[in-house]
Amino acid sequence: MANAHKRNLWLSLSPWAVLGSLAVLAPVVFFLASSSIKEDRENMTRLLVEKGAALIRSFEAGARTGMMGMGWGGTQLQRLLVETAKQPDILYLVVTDEKGYAVAHSDPEQIGEQYRDAVLAPKEVDTVQWHEVQINRGNFAFEVYKRFKPVKGMPWQGRMHRHGMMMRGPGFGRDSADRSLKSGRDGQNGAALYIFVGLDMSAMETARVEARRHTVAMSIGVLLIGLAVMVSLFLAQGYKLATRALAKVQAFSDQVVENLPMGLVATDENGRVAAFNQTAEAILGDSSYKILGEEAAGVLPPELWQLTERVAAKGTIVEEELDCQTIRGTGLPLRISAAGLHGEDNIFLGYVFIFRDLMEVRRLQQEVERTKRLASLGSLAAGVAHEIRNPLSSVKGFATYFRDKLKDNPQDRDTATTMIQEVERLDRVIGQLLEFARPSTLRIKQTRVADLVQHSLKLIDGDARAKGVAIKSEVPANLPDVLIDADRMSQVLLNLYLNSLQAIDAQGILEVKVARDETRKLTTVIVADNGGGIDAADQEHIFDPYFTTKPDGTGLGLAIVHKIIDAHQGTVKVKSKPGLGTTITLILPDAGGEQDHGQA
Secondary structure, three states: OOHHHEEEEEHOOHHHHHHHHHHHHHHHHHHHHHHHHHHHHHHHHHHHHHHHHHHHHHHHHHHHHHHHHHHHHHHHHHHHHHHHHHOOOEEEEEEOOOEEEEEOOOOOHHOOEEEOOOOOHHOOOOOOOEEEEEOOOEEEEEEEEEEEOOOOOOOOOHHHHHHOOOOOOOOOOOOHHHHHHHHHHOOOOOOOOOEEEEEEHHHHHHHHHHHHHHHHHHHHHHHHHHHHHHHHHHHHHHHHHHHHHHHHHHHHHHHHHHHHOOOOEEEOOOOOOEEEEEHHHHHOOOOHHHOOOOHHHHHHHHHHOOHHHHHHHHHHOOEEEEEHHHOOOEEEEEEEEEEEEOHHHHHHEEEEEEEEHHHHHHHHHHHHHHHHHHHHHHHHHHHHHHHHHHHHHHHHHHHHHHHEEEEHHHHHHHHHHHHHHHHHHHHHHHHHHHHHOOOOEEEEEOOOOHHHHHHHHHHOOOEEEEEEEEEEEEEOOOOOOOOEEEHHHHHHHHHHHHHHHHHHOOOOEEEEEEEEEEEOEEEEEEEEOOOOOOOOOHHHHOOOOOOOOOOOOOOHHHHHHHHHHOOOOOOOEOOOOOOEEEEEEEEOOOOOOEEEEOOO
């Protein structure tokens, strides 16, 4: 993963970034290289000038010493000039008059020849001057020159004339010497002489080329280093941005996984749990800090882990609905999707399981089936009740007739009275059946829940005292009004109270609590008793019509309760354990206004 990240980082480096770096660095490196080459050239030039000036000074000192102390003439000075020119890197030494004729030369053959075409102005050469001259094709000499003053106030030609030492050599006769002697002049001291030193530039050129090569190499090195630094900065910045983006993506993905409304479990390539989100904790009933890092086969439900065999065999996603045994020891219906994770080069990374709890889905399916069944049963019951009620009226009429006619016969009269009572009971059952089958029409209005509950408790107060049952109520007086059908809600509460009283033995307790959740706009009514409770097998059927465990019950009371609460778009929850009592919770949302509501 790290290598792939680095490769992607290099590939993400834009060519424009490299070109931009070169555009910034190239002028700087070129300027530095040019400055270095120029500085090297100036240093070389300065060294040659200083060397030439030192030679001129030493020659002047030697000439001055020989002429003043030893009485040298032109021959000795010519010899001194020749010997001096034999030093390394010296190409020639020339002394000329002001017209450019050589009066002394390191090459005696050139004495008397014109060395310079132009006359040098004295003011220009009082100090050391220099230039480069071409001595033959392709070869240059570095020439240093200035005025030549071997004896202050005494020109060289005058001294040679007085000593009678005339220069001799090819091309230099007496006429030339005389011309040199007579042509020289010095504004104060007689004739003006000039000395030229030609220095070999090959070493300088070699050093210059080597310095240039070194400078170019250094410049290329600096350019490459600078480019590397710039690219490194771009890469560092890109790495920083990529790391920051990766951290954001990681945080985002962690949040998504953690808050996913479905359970998610992932394992690594070694079969250990690597991810376990909150929903998985809630569904499987275990905590992530115990699960993470453990062997998945040992901590996950066996039914879930066995799906890995099918994933490995099929190589695709496997989806199943399974009843899994969780840590709570209960069979939990789950919808599971399992798949294998693979990275680059199809490297196996582990398994991932996504699942959701189907308990609520199955409950809703059962509720839908129950609603359909009740709707069909209600339609049938309505038709049957209508057909039965008319014959019952006739039976009751005949029974009343016979009771009145046989009033003198107590046995027959009692029989007729019993018939009348049974017909009336059957008529009540039919009335309840019609009540259940008929669509509910709610008359919603603002109702004080506290007053409604207290009024309904008064209606059963006598029955509770007769049975020795204590009634406890927690109904806040400041509860806000809610929109409900007060008559229908009283019917619901009375049914629940009567069922509790029938389930409670003597000296039992009936509790009624009311609470309000303003955030969710819900009103909760709880009716609890400490009676015999309801078996777990019966709890799924207590709201079905005609289901009852009481010998004289009709089985319609709780069915009507459920029907009325449904009409209010509320919820009924039952919690009961045999021998410990039953708690029924009614959750009522706020209705939309004062209007009639029909049950669908």
